[in-house]
Amino acid sequence: MTSRDAVPDLAALRPRLPSPLRESADGRLERHGVRLLLKRDDLIHPELIGNKWRKLAPNLAAAAGRTVVTFGGAYSNHLRATAAAGRLLGLPTVGVVRGQELAERPLNPSLARCVADGMRLHFVDRSTYRRKSEPSTLAAVLRAAGAEDAHVVPEGGSNALAVQGCRALGEELRGRADVALIACGTGGTLAGLAAGLGPDGRALGVPVLRGGFLGAEVRALQHAAFGGPRGDWWLDERFHFGGYARTTPALESFAEDFEDRHGMPVERLYVAKMLYALVALAEEGAFARGTTVAAVVTGAPFTG
């Protein structure tokens, strides 16, 4: 049993913070006078990986022992991270999953991992899922899931607490890099990163979803977290490769080649697209000679 005043002891999980920052030679960047640093957030914790640690940690503290409810699709990195946190900290977790039809099928490996980590799954149809931030819909979903008293973390984990948690990522890069590159889903990590960088750093977000809505989202998240705009950031919307979880043979071979060159696994949903954008931008001459770019490795591949 968990008591509602027991703030989970996150330090007991021994996160590796600040995460390692390693220079890594890449001829495709060197040719353009660009120095590459890899910010290895994927090494923060083996199960609470990357930006998921930074976003979840303040929310787990705020949950103070209550059930944590959150939302995600069938392959959500965020759902898996929340489930793992629940197991490690002894917190009950509920995952609200998009797609009523998934309830009828065998669980995919990602959802099976969530269940193995003790997460209770609650499937909802897509139209309910789309309206999940409307108060009346949210209340009905929580009631149906038997989790009315829970700490609610939104889809992708991006709320004001999460964005504040990601500011530390920017602070760790302060004075070390001119530009920080990051893949974006909800934009919460970019919103915090940009706020932490300080006056000499700029952050470039690479959305992996199509739609062109992300700039407004990042501004709204910064407003919620900090009361207004923070830092110098911009987006390059050209590298979504068709949308979330979409890929192309060119992206796949780029990712395999990057793994060989740099001796590290490349997560395909987000990190591969950001790294592809990095090389493409350097080849376009987007970075002045002498620029140091930090590429944030926000996650690691899920191996089942």
Ligand SMILES: *Cc1c(COP(=O)(O)O)cnc(C)c1O
């Ligand atoms: C969740 C995730 C992101 C996206 O983070 P947002 O804060 O939603 O933009 C980026 N990279 C990886 C590996 C992720 O798992």
